[in-house]
Amino acid sequence: MRTKKLTACGLLTAVALALSYLENFFPLALAIPIPGIKLGLANIVTVFALYAMGAGPAFLVLAARCLLGAVFAGNMNALLFSLLGGFSAMLVMTALSRLRGLSLYGVSIGGAAAHSCGQIAAALLTLGSTAPMYYLPVLLAVSLFTGSLTGLVSACLFRGLVHVDLWKG
Template sequence: MKLTTRQLTLCAVLTALALAMSYVENFLPLSLLIPLPGVKLGLANLVTVFALYALGAGQALLILVARCTLGAMFAGNFNALLYSLLGGLAAMAAMALLRHGKGLSLYGVSMGGAAAHNCGQIAAAVITLGNGAPLCYLPVLLVVSVFTGTLTGYLSGLLFRALRHTHLMEERGMPHEKQ
């Protein structure tokens, strides 16, 4: 994939934004509202959804892999890289496929991505632990993914509406018609 300077710059800015959103999310007291281990809002996934629709799957994948890798490096936690990559890649694959489904809105694509992300992270846990015990927690995470995916879809919709008249949004046929 050959990127123009404009595309490379936009990918770098979006990667930095996703890293910042992921970092800030660590300070939100979500555990007070939802006392379940491992539950996050997934604010950085806003960038993934945006990149998927605005730039395409290739550039969105590039941003996702850079975010996961840099996030693990900055945190000094390379064990988290497996979880982050498997969850992110599963979400990206699901959203790229669901995006082309007929009658499926941005909310459906986002919820599918959230559910796939949780499946990817459970797969990472199974690999890391060497047994299937984490699979018992998957139904709980899938229920939560309905809410987190809906939130991401809603916020993405707001973003797309706010940027509707920019040349970036006109390039790929944005999802505002389907909402």
């Protein structure tokens, strides 16, 4: 059981890293010229881990993803962006997932919005200028779409896995 969980964490981290990498291909930089800002597709993994394994493991996966991602990118500035973005999303989603009325979509959208706020905060800190603030409204609007996408993907995922017992055997 413990080994299984650990393996699952490792796999999820790998998937999250792959998603982070995939994000580089979205031309977000065209609309928002701040290096380091990402859509937050890796939040799919956070959503999944949160529901499947709970806040603790989800937290570990997130931390591992941020650290390894920064190491792979060779860019410690990116660490601050992914940490602040990732953990803001994580905190908000943990809170929202406890509200009975919300579906995966609501939780994901809240997470995506928090991800945007966190990254803008990182941009403010690293650039030492308030200029990034001006992109927050755009980024929040974009996060409605990324959040919905994250919600959709994770809903499909859970639907597909509904008959699979992950932790058995």
